[in-house]
Amino acid sequence: MATTQTLPQVDQSHKTVLEPIATPSRLLFGPGPSNADPKVLQALARSPIGHLDPLYLELMGEVQELLRYTWQTDNRFTLPMSGTGSAAMEATLANTVEPGDTVLVAVNGYFGNRLADMAARYRANVQLIEKPWGEAFSLAELEAALSEHRPAILALVHAETSTGVCQPMDGVGDLCHKHDCLLLLDTVTSLGAVPVFLDQWKVDLSYSCSQKGLSCPPGLGPFTMGPRAEEKLVARSSKVPNWYLDVSLLNQYWGSDRVYHHTAPVNMNFGMREALRLLADEGLENAWDRHRCNAEVLWAGLESLGLELHVPEALRLPTLTTVCIPNGVDGNAFRLHLLNEHGIEIGGGLGSLAGKIWRIGLMGYNSTPKNVELLLNLFESELPRFRENVAVAA
Amino acid sequence: MATTQTLPQVDQSHKTVLEPIATPSRLLFGPGPSNADPKVLQALARSPIGHLDPLYLELMGEVQELLRYTWQTDNRFTLPMSGTGSAAMEATLANTVEPGDTVLVAVNGYFGNRLADMAARYRANVQLIEKPWGEAFSLAELEAALSEHRPAILALVHAETSTGVCQPMDGVGDLCHKHDCLLLLDTVTSLGAVPVFLDQWKVDLSYSCSQKGLSCPPGLGPFTMGPRAEEKLVARSSKVPNWYLDVSLLNQYWGSDRVYHHTAPVNMNFGMREALRLLADEGLENAWDRHRCNAEVLWAGLESLGLELHVPEALRLPTLTTVCIPNGVDGNAFRLHLLNEHGIEIGGGLGSLAGKIWRIGLMGYNSTPKNVELLLNLFESELPRFRENVAVAA
Secondary structure, three states: OOOOOOOOOOOOOOOOOOOOOOOOOOEEEOOOOOOOOHHHHHHHOOOOOOOOOHHHHHHHHHHHHHHHHHHOOOOOEEEEEOEOHHHHHHHHHHHHOOOOOEEEEEEOOHHHHHHHHHHHHOOOEEEEEEOOOOOOOOHHHHHHHHHHHOOOEEEEEOEEOOOOEEOOOOOHHHHHHHOOOEEEEEOOOOOOOOOOOOOOOOOOEEEOOOOOOOOOOOOOEEEEEOHHHHHHHHOOOOOOOOOOOOHHHHHHHHOOOOOOOOOOOHHHHHHHHHHHHHHHHHOHHHHHHHHHHHHHHHHHHHHHOOOOEOOOHHHEOOOEEEEEOOOOOOHHHHHHHHHHHHOEEEEEOOHHHOOOEEEEEOOHHHOOHHHHHHHHHHHHHHHHHHHHHHHHHO | OOOOOOOOOOOOOOOOOOOOOOOOOOEEEOOOOOOOOHHHHHHHOOOOOOOOOHHHHHHHHHHHHHHHHHHOOOOOEEEEEOEOHHHHHHHHHHHHOOOOOEEEEEEOOHHHHHHHHHHHHOOOEEEEEEOOOOOOOOHHHHHHHHHHHOOOEEEEEOEEOOOOEEOOOOOHHHHHHHOOOEEEEEOOOOOOOOOOOOOOOOOOEEEOOOOOOOOOOOOOEEEEEOHHHHHHHHOOOOOOOOOOOOHHHHHHHHOOOOOOOOOOOHHHHHHHHHHHHHHHHHOHHHHHHHHHHHHHHHHHHHHHOOOOEOOOHHHEOOOEEEEEOOOOOOHHHHHHHHHHHHOEEEEEOOHHHOOOEEEEEOOHHHOOHHHHHHHHHHHHHHHHHHHHHHHHHO
16 A cells, blocks of 8 residues: 555544643642652653663663662562552562462552452452551461461552551561461552661562652652562463563563563653662661651641541651541642642542541652641641631531 | 661662763664653653642643544543553553453564464463565455454554554454454554554554654553443453553543542653644644655665665655665674764664664654754765675675
8 A cells, every 4th residue: 555645634623732731830748749859850851762772771770779779678670660659569469479379468558459459350369358447467467367368478568558557567577488478568658768678578579669759750660579479480380461560571671681571661760760869879777767757747746736647656657647637627628728729739538538537748859847847837827727617617 | 666666777788879860862763762852851850740630630631632633533542551652552452352352463573473472461362364574464364364263353563663564554444343353553653653543444442652753752652442442341251450551440540530540650641741732733644744754765865875675665664664784784783883973773673684674763753854864874974884894804
């Protein structure tokens, strides 16, 4: 067919005339995305280079090595998946679950449920241990469930973004070894901001995101897999049922072979490289301390305003604070007011906490004393109007 | 567990001290990524906003509408997948293939093989029609295969990035209707640059990428699904076996419900919105003409230098030209010379064409008369040295 033929008329009905993009500058204090470091945004705007360019291959190695540092792991299969954190979450299950494997999911929030949904799609025999949203699991509870279900994989959420709970990890890895099961850990809201010691905790599989503790925009999903999980992957009786996330293929590109798999999102990886570089410059210990200190000032300030926090202090995530919406206050109206009048985003509740809590994130670049002060001032000055409005209306 | 406990020592072994990022400016004339429009890169560097921010939801609608224009389709399920083109490719199969479905893949290059690999992972009964790399399929060949295999889906590559062939589409959609099968079309290297009339061609499923005709960096995978494919999705007897790419879930976010699915890669979508806006400003017809005219000058120039093109003119893609590597020339050495000495990337061959061809892309922002001239001058001045070296060595 010669291309000089007459073409049909182009349909203009979906052609929209738009002005150049003019998104506002927001302060993002929700559950994520958080604001990115301006240096990271500048890196994103660099001209792309080829995904097989020797300089890009070098950059990939830098990203992998700094991810290992950030996670405190020696895992060779450590790389950012070319999707968001949810893609990396799915990758942990897609690569290791074979049909009929028992996957035990500890559910104390929204993301535990998502893990369970995903695992079932890979035809796992999914078993749940559940706790109310806002609590953590004890070793005894985990051990009882491991004994009862004898799973191939225990999936646990280190930092539950829906509740603000940080799951204590002491002893969990030993339990999993004792029960010969892999330990899969969600570190979406902890990586880079809250202490994570992946190898010391004997975690076999983990995933995270770019847009929280790492101060990069959303779009990449850090993924890591240890030797015991690798063994399970190698021993599979069938191909990974997800081509895009198949680590055995991805490792031919990220490993020394450099075999083309898919065209990497090079600009997002420019940003990730800068984000990890800045984190290493600060030092993990300093970043963790900064998040902890700023969170403690926020917690004390909110409580001094008479607000109740949803999670007991010992289990609180420094990255994400859940605040009980006071009786009679329309939480959604307050959030929209902050967004529309002040350019500030905070989050609402998900699932069983919808309408009951606000979620306030102080993550990565955003975890600063100045931002804490700004938030506390806003809650002090603006929230009373929402209480009063309700009182007047009542 | 109180977080005031003593933490283990942080392992510094993977902590690398890096200089700020300093990637070079390359001219990318390979099979993609291509250079992005500087306006798109500036959009990428905007401060992120929330994925549920009303202004972001508005931007999502703009992206969807302009994708419909670019593909010439009314499909409501039209959106960029939060991954690269390969993720969108996988999404077309993941959502529609049920175990045991026959998927007929027309393979005349690398990407046909990839479709076959993916479809098998979704437990399709995969059947192939094959042609040498560099040829296209005739209607008679397609009809014979449809009659023989009676597939649920025919998967076809419109623009084969590995060979430079543009598959003629006249009559293919009618054949698929006659044989009651869905038509899945790869438009990775055609969208925005080569005439595509998705609805007139009766295509049911298609995918593309951001980094070629759209002049955006890689990282998003445009996806579209028509009413007949939607029906197959709705009639599934089991959940889509891929949570991340499940269109029934994604449509709750991209549709009017706006239910949270995953945290969108907002900055990449800023870039996509600008890329599509710029394309609509130029007008599809003008963009197609520009690609065609520049390619024709490139083809004539290469032939006047004595080079042979791999694909007959009637089937040539304006976006990607495959050039036979002359006898005795080390094609890889020439590519590395262009990259290292001139900052210019061209591609090598894949699969059965490895070592036999170069792939020269002129896509999106890069399709200009100036770039054609630059390429032809380089081939004229540099290639003889590689011929001579070989002659001397022989």
